Amino acid sequence: MTLELHPVLLDVQESLKEYHKYAKKIRCAYEFAASQDLHFFTGLGNNLLQARKFFQLYLVVAYAKIDSERLQILRKEQNRLRADNYQNLKDTTVVRDGDPTNVARQTDVTEEAAKNMALINLEDIIASIDGTSLENHSLPVPTRQANKRKDKEYSRETNYSCEDQGRIADANVQKLTPEQSVIYNDFTQKIQNGQSGLCFLDAPGGCGKTFLIETILASQRAKGSIAIATASTGLAATLLPGGRTVHSTYKYLLT
Ligand SMILES: Nc1ncnc2c1ncn2[C@@H]1O[C@H](COP(=O)(O)OP(=O)(O)OP(=O)(O)O)[C@@H](O)[C@H]1O
Known part of the structure:
Protein backbone atom coordinates (compact mmCIF):
# COMPACT_ATOMS: atom_id res chain seq x y z
CA MET A 1 0.00 0.00 0.00
CA THR A 2 1.42 3.39 -0.96
CA LEU A 3 0.68 6.23 1.36
CA GLU A 4 0.87 9.79 0.23
CA LEU A 5 1.24 11.99 3.24
CA HIS A 6 0.89 15.71 3.42
CA PRO A 7 4.34 17.23 4.20
CA VAL A 8 3.24 18.31 7.66
CA LEU A 9 2.56 14.67 8.51
CA LEU A 10 6.00 13.36 7.59
CA ASP A 11 7.13 13.56 11.21
CA VAL A 12 4.34 11.31 12.36
CA GLN A 13 4.52 8.64 9.72
CA GLU A 14 6.42 6.34 12.09
CA SER A 15 3.31 5.68 14.16
CA LEU A 16 1.37 5.01 10.97
CA LYS A 17 4.04 2.54 9.82
CA GLU A 18 3.81 0.80 13.19
CA TYR A 19 0.06 0.66 12.81
CA HIS A 20 0.38 -1.00 9.41
CA LYS A 21 2.92 -3.46 10.80
CA TYR A 22 0.51 -4.58 13.51
CA ALA A 23 -2.50 -4.47 11.21
CA LYS A 24 -0.61 -6.88 8.90
CA LYS A 25 0.18 -9.18 11.83
CA ILE A 26 -3.47 -9.22 12.80
CA ARG A 27 -4.54 -10.03 9.25
CA CYS A 28 -2.02 -12.93 9.11
CA ALA A 29 -3.18 -14.18 12.51
CA TYR A 30 -6.81 -14.09 11.44
CA GLU A 31 -6.03 -15.90 8.19
CA PHE A 32 -4.06 -18.53 10.06
CA ALA A 33 -6.80 -18.95 12.67
CA ALA A 34 -9.42 -19.27 9.94
CA SER A 35 -7.36 -21.85 7.99
CA GLN A 36 -6.92 -23.94 11.16
CA ASP A 37 -10.50 -23.41 12.26
CA LEU A 38 -9.19 -21.89 15.48
CA HIS A 39 -11.36 -19.61 17.52
CA PHE A 40 -8.62 -18.29 19.74
CA PHE A 41 -5.21 -17.17 18.71
CA THR A 42 -2.56 -16.30 21.27
CA GLY A 43 -1.13 -12.84 20.85
CA LEU A 44 -3.90 -11.58 18.60
CA GLY A 45 -5.38 -9.41 21.34
CA ASN A 46 -2.02 -7.87 22.02
CA ASN A 47 -1.47 -7.04 18.36
CA LEU A 48 -4.93 -5.56 18.16
CA LEU A 49 -4.21 -3.35 21.14
CA GLN A 50 -0.85 -2.28 19.73
CA ALA A 51 -2.33 -1.46 16.33
CA ARG A 52 -5.10 0.51 17.96
CA LYS A 53 -2.63 2.35 20.15
CA PHE A 54 -0.45 3.35 17.19
CA PHE A 55 -3.39 4.34 15.09
CA GLN A 56 -4.76 6.53 17.88
CA LEU A 57 -1.34 8.02 18.43
CA TYR A 58 -1.08 8.76 14.73
CA LEU A 59 -4.47 10.46 14.67
CA VAL A 60 -3.79 12.58 17.72
CA VAL A 61 -0.32 13.66 16.62
CA ALA A 62 -1.49 14.32 13.08
CA TYR A 63 -4.35 16.45 14.40
CA ALA A 64 -1.97 18.42 16.61
CA LYS A 65 0.43 18.91 13.70
CA ILE A 66 -2.29 20.17 11.39
CA ASP A 67 -3.54 22.63 13.96
CA SER A 68 -0.09 23.94 14.75
CA GLU A 69 0.43 24.39 11.01
CA ARG A 70 -2.77 26.42 10.87
CA LEU A 71 -1.44 28.59 13.64
CA GLN A 72 1.77 29.21 11.66
CA ILE A 73 -0.28 30.27 8.66
CA LEU A 74 -2.28 32.69 10.77
CA ARG A 75 0.93 34.15 12.16
CA LYS A 76 2.50 34.54 8.74
CA GLU A 77 -0.61 35.85 7.04
CA GLN A 78 -1.82 38.28 9.66
CA ASN A 79 -1.33 41.33 7.43
CA ARG A 80 -3.41 39.80 4.66
CA LEU A 81 -6.08 38.68 7.12
CA ARG A 82 -6.34 42.18 8.49
CA ALA A 83 -6.68 43.56 4.98
CA ASP A 84 -9.52 41.12 4.27
CA ASN A 85 -11.30 42.13 7.43
CA TYR A 86 -10.86 45.78 6.64
CA GLN A 87 -12.40 45.20 3.22
CA ASN A 88 -15.31 43.25 4.75
CA LEU A 89 -15.91 46.02 7.24
CA LYS A 90 -15.96 48.60 4.46
CA ASP A 91 -18.27 46.45 2.35
CA THR A 92 -20.81 46.16 5.15
CA THR A 93 -20.90 49.88 5.82
CA VAL A 94 -21.41 51.17 2.29
CA VAL A 95 -24.56 53.29 2.00
CA ASP A 151 -17.72 33.78 22.59
CA LYS A 152 -17.76 31.35 19.70
CA GLU A 153 -18.14 28.34 21.93
CA TYR A 154 -21.16 29.89 23.60
CA SER A 155 -22.83 30.90 20.36
CA ARG A 156 -22.13 27.48 18.89
CA GLU A 157 -23.85 25.71 21.77
CA THR A 158 -26.84 28.06 21.82
CA ASN A 159 -27.32 28.25 18.09
CA TYR A 160 -30.18 25.75 17.98
CA SER A 161 -33.76 26.46 17.08
CA CYS A 162 -35.77 25.70 20.23
CA GLU A 163 -38.81 24.87 18.07
CA ASP A 164 -36.90 22.32 15.98
CA GLN A 165 -35.31 20.76 19.01
CA GLY A 166 -38.68 20.64 20.74
CA ARG A 167 -40.19 18.81 17.78
CA ILE A 168 -37.34 16.25 17.81
CA ALA A 169 -37.63 15.75 21.57
CA ASP A 170 -41.44 15.38 21.49
CA ALA A 171 -41.35 12.89 18.63
CA ASN A 172 -38.58 10.83 20.25
CA VAL A 173 -40.06 10.81 23.75
CA GLN A 174 -43.21 9.18 22.36
CA LYS A 175 -41.11 6.36 21.00
CA LEU A 176 -38.91 5.65 24.04
CA THR A 177 -38.96 2.09 25.29
CA PRO A 178 -39.75 1.56 29.01
CA GLU A 179 -36.02 1.19 29.81
CA GLN A 180 -35.13 4.31 27.85
CA SER A 181 -37.97 6.20 29.55
CA VAL A 182 -36.67 5.34 33.02
CA ILE A 183 -33.25 6.79 32.18
CA TYR A 184 -34.73 9.79 30.35
CA ASN A 185 -37.04 10.66 33.26
CA ASP A 186 -34.31 10.21 35.83
CA PHE A 187 -31.96 12.40 33.84
CA THR A 188 -34.43 15.21 33.19
CA GLN A 189 -35.62 15.11 36.78
CA LYS A 190 -32.07 15.56 38.05
CA ILE A 191 -31.49 18.48 35.69
CA GLN A 192 -34.76 20.10 36.73
CA ASN A 193 -33.79 19.80 40.40
CA GLY A 194 -30.41 21.33 39.66
CA GLN A 195 -28.71 18.15 40.82
CA SER A 196 -25.31 17.26 39.47
CA GLY A 197 -24.36 13.69 38.78
CA LEU A 198 -22.74 11.14 36.58
CA CYS A 199 -24.62 8.61 34.58
CA PHE A 200 -22.97 5.62 32.95
CA LEU A 201 -25.04 4.19 30.12
CA ASP A 202 -24.10 0.81 28.76
CA ALA A 203 -26.01 -1.66 26.62
CA PRO A 204 -25.25 -3.92 23.66
CA GLY A 205 -24.94 -2.33 20.21
CA GLY A 206 -28.18 -1.23 18.58
CA CYS A 207 -30.14 -1.02 21.85
CA GLY A 208 -30.86 2.69 21.49
CA LYS A 209 -28.17 4.45 23.53
CA THR A 210 -27.55 7.06 20.84
CA PHE A 211 -31.28 7.52 20.32
CA LEU A 212 -31.73 8.18 24.02
CA ILE A 213 -28.81 10.62 24.15
CA GLU A 214 -30.20 12.45 21.10
CA THR A 215 -33.54 12.76 22.90
CA ILE A 216 -31.93 14.13 26.07
CA LEU A 217 -29.84 16.61 24.05
CA ALA A 218 -32.86 17.82 22.07
CA SER A 219 -35.05 18.16 25.15
CA GLN A 220 -32.48 20.36 26.88
CA ARG A 221 -31.70 22.42 23.77
CA ALA A 222 -35.44 22.93 23.26
CA LYS A 223 -35.46 24.86 26.55
CA GLY A 224 -32.54 27.00 25.45
CA SER A 225 -30.21 25.16 27.83
CA ILE A 226 -26.72 24.17 26.84
CA ALA A 227 -26.19 20.47 26.27
CA ILE A 228 -22.66 19.66 25.12
CA ALA A 229 -22.22 16.38 23.28
CA THR A 230 -18.71 14.96 23.20
CA ALA A 231 -17.11 11.66 22.27
CA SER A 232 -13.56 10.40 22.49
CA THR A 233 -13.12 10.08 18.71
CA GLY A 234 -14.21 12.25 15.81
CA LEU A 235 -16.08 9.37 14.25
CA ALA A 236 -18.10 8.69 17.40
CA ALA A 237 -18.77 12.44 17.73
CA THR A 238 -20.41 12.52 14.29
CA LEU A 239 -23.13 10.21 15.60
CA LEU A 240 -24.31 12.79 18.12
CA PRO A 241 -26.16 15.95 17.06
CA GLY A 242 -23.71 18.82 17.54
CA GLY A 243 -21.13 16.29 18.72
CA ARG A 244 -17.43 17.17 19.00
CA THR A 245 -14.36 15.41 20.28
CA VAL A 246 -13.78 15.70 24.00
CA HIS A 247 -10.19 16.99 23.58
CA SER A 248 -11.26 19.72 21.16
CA THR A 249 -14.18 20.84 23.34
CA TYR A 250 -12.37 20.93 26.67
CA LYS A 251 -8.93 21.69 25.23
CA TYR A 252 -7.37 18.66 26.83
CA LEU A 253 -3.63 18.55 26.60
CA LEU A 254 -2.38 15.89 24.26
CA THR A 255 0.50 14.79 26.45
N1 LIG B 1 -37.17 3.94 21.12
C1 LIG B 1 -36.85 3.87 19.83
N2 LIG B 1 -37.79 4.07 18.90
C2 LIG B 1 -37.50 4.02 17.58
N3 LIG B 1 -36.28 3.75 17.10
C3 LIG B 1 -35.30 3.55 17.98
C4 LIG B 1 -35.52 3.60 19.39
N4 LIG B 1 -34.35 3.35 20.01
C5 LIG B 1 -33.45 3.16 19.05
N5 LIG B 1 -34.01 3.27 17.83
C6 LIG B 1 -33.36 3.10 16.53
O1 LIG B 1 -32.63 1.90 16.58
C7 LIG B 1 -31.41 2.02 15.87
C8 LIG B 1 -30.24 1.69 16.81
O2 LIG B 1 -30.25 2.61 17.90
P1 LIG B 1 -28.95 3.38 18.38
O3 LIG B 1 -28.09 3.76 17.24
O4 LIG B 1 -29.41 4.47 19.28
O5 LIG B 1 -28.26 2.22 19.21
P2 LIG B 1 -26.88 2.25 20.04
O6 LIG B 1 -27.15 1.51 21.31
O7 LIG B 1 -26.39 3.63 20.17
O8 LIG B 1 -25.98 1.39 19.09
P3 LIG B 1 -24.36 1.33 19.04
O9 LIG B 1 -23.88 0.92 20.41
O10 LIG B 1 -24.10 0.28 18.02
O11 LIG B 1 -23.90 2.69 18.62
C9 LIG B 1 -31.35 3.44 15.36
O12 LIG B 1 -31.81 3.45 14.02
C10 LIG B 1 -32.35 4.19 16.25
O13 LIG B 1 -32.92 5.29 15.57
Whole structure:
Protein backbone atom coordinates (compact mmCIF):
# COMPACT_ATOMS: atom_id res chain seq x y z
CA MET A 1 0.00 0.00 0.00
CA THR A 2 1.42 3.39 -0.96
CA LEU A 3 0.68 6.23 1.36
CA GLU A 4 0.87 9.79 0.23
CA LEU A 5 1.24 11.99 3.24
CA HIS A 6 0.89 15.71 3.42
CA PRO A 7 4.34 17.23 4.20
CA VAL A 8 3.24 18.31 7.66
CA LEU A 9 2.56 14.67 8.51
CA LEU A 10 6.00 13.36 7.59
CA ASP A 11 7.13 13.56 11.21
CA VAL A 12 4.34 11.31 12.36
CA GLN A 13 4.52 8.64 9.72
CA GLU A 14 6.42 6.34 12.09
CA SER A 15 3.31 5.68 14.16
CA LEU A 16 1.37 5.01 10.97
CA LYS A 17 4.04 2.54 9.82
CA GLU A 18 3.81 0.80 13.19
CA TYR A 19 0.06 0.66 12.81
CA HIS A 20 0.38 -1.00 9.41
CA LYS A 21 2.92 -3.46 10.80
CA TYR A 22 0.51 -4.58 13.51
CA ALA A 23 -2.50 -4.47 11.21
CA LYS A 24 -0.61 -6.88 8.90
CA LYS A 25 0.18 -9.18 11.83
CA ILE A 26 -3.47 -9.22 12.80
CA ARG A 27 -4.54 -10.03 9.25
CA CYS A 28 -2.02 -12.93 9.11
CA ALA A 29 -3.18 -14.18 12.51
CA TYR A 30 -6.81 -14.09 11.44
CA GLU A 31 -6.03 -15.90 8.19
CA PHE A 32 -4.06 -18.53 10.06
CA ALA A 33 -6.80 -18.95 12.67
CA ALA A 34 -9.42 -19.27 9.94
CA SER A 35 -7.36 -21.85 7.99
CA GLN A 36 -6.92 -23.94 11.16
CA ASP A 37 -10.50 -23.41 12.26
CA LEU A 38 -9.19 -21.89 15.48
CA HIS A 39 -11.36 -19.61 17.52
CA PHE A 40 -8.62 -18.29 19.74
CA PHE A 41 -5.21 -17.17 18.71
CA THR A 42 -2.56 -16.30 21.27
CA GLY A 43 -1.13 -12.84 20.85
CA LEU A 44 -3.90 -11.58 18.60
CA GLY A 45 -5.38 -9.41 21.34
CA ASN A 46 -2.02 -7.87 22.02
CA ASN A 47 -1.47 -7.04 18.36
CA LEU A 48 -4.93 -5.56 18.16
CA LEU A 49 -4.21 -3.35 21.14
CA GLN A 50 -0.85 -2.28 19.73
CA ALA A 51 -2.33 -1.46 16.33
CA ARG A 52 -5.10 0.51 17.96
CA LYS A 53 -2.63 2.35 20.15
CA PHE A 54 -0.45 3.35 17.19
CA PHE A 55 -3.39 4.34 15.09
CA GLN A 56 -4.76 6.53 17.88
CA LEU A 57 -1.34 8.02 18.43
CA TYR A 58 -1.08 8.76 14.73
CA LEU A 59 -4.47 10.46 14.67
CA VAL A 60 -3.79 12.58 17.72
CA VAL A 61 -0.32 13.66 16.62
CA ALA A 62 -1.49 14.32 13.08
CA TYR A 63 -4.35 16.45 14.40
CA ALA A 64 -1.97 18.42 16.61
CA LYS A 65 0.43 18.91 13.70
CA ILE A 66 -2.29 20.17 11.39
CA ASP A 67 -3.54 22.63 13.96
CA SER A 68 -0.09 23.94 14.75
CA GLU A 69 0.43 24.39 11.01
CA ARG A 70 -2.77 26.42 10.87
CA LEU A 71 -1.44 28.59 13.64
CA GLN A 72 1.77 29.21 11.66
CA ILE A 73 -0.28 30.27 8.66
CA LEU A 74 -2.28 32.69 10.77
CA ARG A 75 0.93 34.15 12.16
CA LYS A 76 2.50 34.54 8.74
CA GLU A 77 -0.61 35.85 7.04
CA GLN A 78 -1.82 38.28 9.66
CA ASN A 79 -1.33 41.33 7.43
CA ARG A 80 -3.41 39.80 4.66
CA LEU A 81 -6.08 38.68 7.12
CA ARG A 82 -6.34 42.18 8.49
CA ALA A 83 -6.68 43.56 4.98
CA ASP A 84 -9.52 41.12 4.27
CA ASN A 85 -11.30 42.13 7.43
CA TYR A 86 -10.86 45.78 6.64
CA GLN A 87 -12.40 45.20 3.22
CA ASN A 88 -15.31 43.25 4.75
CA LEU A 89 -15.91 46.02 7.24
CA LYS A 90 -15.96 48.60 4.46
CA ASP A 91 -18.27 46.45 2.35
CA THR A 92 -20.81 46.16 5.15
CA THR A 93 -20.90 49.88 5.82
CA VAL A 94 -21.41 51.17 2.29
CA VAL A 95 -24.56 53.29 2.00
CA ARG A 96 -26.91 52.26 -0.79
CA ASP A 97 -29.20 55.30 -1.05
CA GLY A 98 -32.77 54.60 -2.13
CA ASP A 99 -32.55 50.95 -1.23
CA PRO A 100 -35.35 50.30 1.31
CA THR A 101 -33.59 47.17 2.55
CA ASN A 102 -30.52 49.15 3.46
CA VAL A 103 -30.31 49.46 7.20
CA ALA A 104 -26.60 50.16 7.37
CA ARG A 105 -25.20 53.55 8.19
CA GLN A 106 -22.03 55.01 6.78
CA THR A 107 -19.56 54.57 9.57
CA ASP A 108 -16.22 56.16 9.83
CA VAL A 109 -14.01 53.11 9.96
CA THR A 110 -10.69 54.14 11.28
CA GLU A 111 -7.64 52.06 10.54
CA GLU A 112 -7.28 51.48 14.25
CA ALA A 113 -10.84 50.08 14.54
CA ALA A 114 -10.32 47.79 11.55
CA LYS A 115 -7.05 46.55 12.99
CA ASN A 116 -8.71 45.88 16.32
CA MET A 117 -11.54 43.98 14.67
CA ALA A 118 -9.06 41.86 12.72
CA LEU A 119 -7.17 41.09 15.92
CA ILE A 120 -10.39 40.07 17.67
CA ASN A 121 -11.23 37.71 14.81
CA LEU A 122 -7.72 36.32 14.83
CA GLU A 123 -7.83 35.78 18.57
CA ASP A 124 -11.16 33.96 18.27
CA ILE A 125 -9.67 31.62 15.68
CA ILE A 126 -6.58 30.94 17.79
CA ALA A 127 -8.69 30.41 20.91
CA SER A 128 -10.75 27.84 19.03
CA ILE A 129 -7.56 26.00 18.04
CA ASP A 130 -5.64 25.84 21.28
CA GLY A 131 -7.48 27.98 23.82
CA THR A 132 -4.72 30.60 24.01
CA SER A 133 -4.84 34.33 23.35
CA LEU A 134 -2.79 36.48 20.98
CA GLU A 135 -0.54 37.48 23.86
CA ASN A 136 0.70 33.89 24.10
CA HIS A 137 1.88 34.14 20.49
CA SER A 138 3.65 37.49 20.77
CA LEU A 139 0.96 39.23 18.75
CA PRO A 140 -0.74 42.54 19.61
CA VAL A 141 -3.70 42.18 21.97
CA PRO A 142 -7.06 43.58 20.78
CA THR A 143 -9.24 45.80 22.92
CA ARG A 144 -12.49 44.08 23.77
CA GLN A 145 -15.53 45.34 25.59
CA ALA A 146 -16.11 42.71 28.23
CA ASN A 147 -19.87 42.62 27.69
CA LYS A 148 -19.49 42.39 23.93
CA ARG A 149 -17.06 39.53 23.97
CA LYS A 150 -17.94 37.22 21.16
CA ASP A 151 -17.72 33.78 22.59
CA LYS A 152 -17.76 31.35 19.70
CA GLU A 153 -18.14 28.34 21.93
CA TYR A 154 -21.16 29.89 23.60
CA SER A 155 -22.83 30.90 20.36
CA ARG A 156 -22.13 27.48 18.89
CA GLU A 157 -23.85 25.71 21.77
CA THR A 158 -26.84 28.06 21.82
CA ASN A 159 -27.32 28.25 18.09
CA TYR A 160 -30.18 25.75 17.98
CA SER A 161 -33.76 26.46 17.08
CA CYS A 162 -35.77 25.70 20.23
CA GLU A 163 -38.81 24.87 18.07
CA ASP A 164 -36.90 22.32 15.98
CA GLN A 165 -35.31 20.76 19.01
CA GLY A 166 -38.68 20.64 20.74
CA ARG A 167 -40.19 18.81 17.78
CA ILE A 168 -37.34 16.25 17.81
CA ALA A 169 -37.63 15.75 21.57
CA ASP A 170 -41.44 15.38 21.49
CA ALA A 171 -41.35 12.89 18.63
CA ASN A 172 -38.58 10.83 20.25
CA VAL A 173 -40.06 10.81 23.75
CA GLN A 174 -43.21 9.18 22.36
CA LYS A 175 -41.11 6.36 21.00
CA LEU A 176 -38.91 5.65 24.04
CA THR A 177 -38.96 2.09 25.29
CA PRO A 178 -39.75 1.56 29.01
CA GLU A 179 -36.02 1.19 29.81
CA GLN A 180 -35.13 4.31 27.85
CA SER A 181 -37.97 6.20 29.55
CA VAL A 182 -36.67 5.34 33.02
CA ILE A 183 -33.25 6.79 32.18
CA TYR A 184 -34.73 9.79 30.35
CA ASN A 185 -37.04 10.66 33.26
CA ASP A 186 -34.31 10.21 35.83
CA PHE A 187 -31.96 12.40 33.84
CA THR A 188 -34.43 15.21 33.19
CA GLN A 189 -35.62 15.11 36.78
CA LYS A 190 -32.07 15.56 38.05
CA ILE A 191 -31.49 18.48 35.69
CA GLN A 192 -34.76 20.10 36.73
CA ASN A 193 -33.79 19.80 40.40
CA GLY A 194 -30.41 21.33 39.66
CA GLN A 195 -28.71 18.15 40.82
CA SER A 196 -25.31 17.26 39.47
CA GLY A 197 -24.36 13.69 38.78
CA LEU A 198 -22.74 11.14 36.58
CA CYS A 199 -24.62 8.61 34.58
CA PHE A 200 -22.97 5.62 32.95
CA LEU A 201 -25.04 4.19 30.12
CA ASP A 202 -24.10 0.81 28.76
CA ALA A 203 -26.01 -1.66 26.62
CA PRO A 204 -25.25 -3.92 23.66
CA GLY A 205 -24.94 -2.33 20.21
CA GLY A 206 -28.18 -1.23 18.58
CA CYS A 207 -30.14 -1.02 21.85
CA GLY A 208 -30.86 2.69 21.49
CA LYS A 209 -28.17 4.45 23.53
CA THR A 210 -27.55 7.06 20.84
CA PHE A 211 -31.28 7.52 20.32
CA LEU A 212 -31.73 8.18 24.02
CA ILE A 213 -28.81 10.62 24.15
CA GLU A 214 -30.20 12.45 21.10
CA THR A 215 -33.54 12.76 22.90
CA ILE A 216 -31.93 14.13 26.07
CA LEU A 217 -29.84 16.61 24.05
CA ALA A 218 -32.86 17.82 22.07
CA SER A 219 -35.05 18.16 25.15
CA GLN A 220 -32.48 20.36 26.88
CA ARG A 221 -31.70 22.42 23.77
CA ALA A 222 -35.44 22.93 23.26
CA LYS A 223 -35.46 24.86 26.55
CA GLY A 224 -32.54 27.00 25.45
CA SER A 225 -30.21 25.16 27.83
CA ILE A 226 -26.72 24.17 26.84
CA ALA A 227 -26.19 20.47 26.27
CA ILE A 228 -22.66 19.66 25.12
CA ALA A 229 -22.22 16.38 23.28
CA THR A 230 -18.71 14.96 23.20
CA ALA A 231 -17.11 11.66 22.27
CA SER A 232 -13.56 10.40 22.49
CA THR A 233 -13.12 10.08 18.71
CA GLY A 234 -14.21 12.25 15.81
CA LEU A 235 -16.08 9.37 14.25
CA ALA A 236 -18.10 8.69 17.40
CA ALA A 237 -18.77 12.44 17.73
CA THR A 238 -20.41 12.52 14.29
CA LEU A 239 -23.13 10.21 15.60
CA LEU A 240 -24.31 12.79 18.12
CA PRO A 241 -26.16 15.95 17.06
CA GLY A 242 -23.71 18.82 17.54
CA GLY A 243 -21.13 16.29 18.72
CA ARG A 244 -17.43 17.17 19.00
CA THR A 245 -14.36 15.41 20.28
CA VAL A 246 -13.78 15.70 24.00
CA HIS A 247 -10.19 16.99 23.58
CA SER A 248 -11.26 19.72 21.16
CA THR A 249 -14.18 20.84 23.34
CA TYR A 250 -12.37 20.93 26.67
CA LYS A 251 -8.93 21.69 25.23
CA TYR A 252 -7.37 18.66 26.83
CA LEU A 253 -3.63 18.55 26.60
CA LEU A 254 -2.38 15.89 24.26
CA THR A 255 0.50 14.79 26.45
N1 LIG B 1 -37.17 3.94 21.12
C1 LIG B 1 -36.85 3.87 19.83
N2 LIG B 1 -37.79 4.07 18.90
C2 LIG B 1 -37.50 4.02 17.58
N3 LIG B 1 -36.28 3.75 17.10
C3 LIG B 1 -35.30 3.55 17.98
C4 LIG B 1 -35.52 3.60 19.39
N4 LIG B 1 -34.35 3.35 20.01
C5 LIG B 1 -33.45 3.16 19.05
N5 LIG B 1 -34.01 3.27 17.83
C6 LIG B 1 -33.36 3.10 16.53
O1 LIG B 1 -32.63 1.90 16.58
C7 LIG B 1 -31.41 2.02 15.87
C8 LIG B 1 -30.24 1.69 16.81
O2 LIG B 1 -30.25 2.61 17.90
P1 LIG B 1 -28.95 3.38 18.38
O3 LIG B 1 -28.09 3.76 17.24
O4 LIG B 1 -29.41 4.47 19.28
O5 LIG B 1 -28.26 2.22 19.21
P2 LIG B 1 -26.88 2.25 20.04
O6 LIG B 1 -27.15 1.51 21.31
O7 LIG B 1 -26.39 3.63 20.17
O8 LIG B 1 -25.98 1.39 19.09
P3 LIG B 1 -24.36 1.33 19.04
O9 LIG B 1 -23.88 0.92 20.41
O10 LIG B 1 -24.10 0.28 18.02
O11 LIG B 1 -23.90 2.69 18.62
C9 LIG B 1 -31.35 3.44 15.36
O12 LIG B 1 -31.81 3.45 14.02
C10 LIG B 1 -32.35 4.19 16.25
O13 LIG B 1 -32.92 5.29 15.57
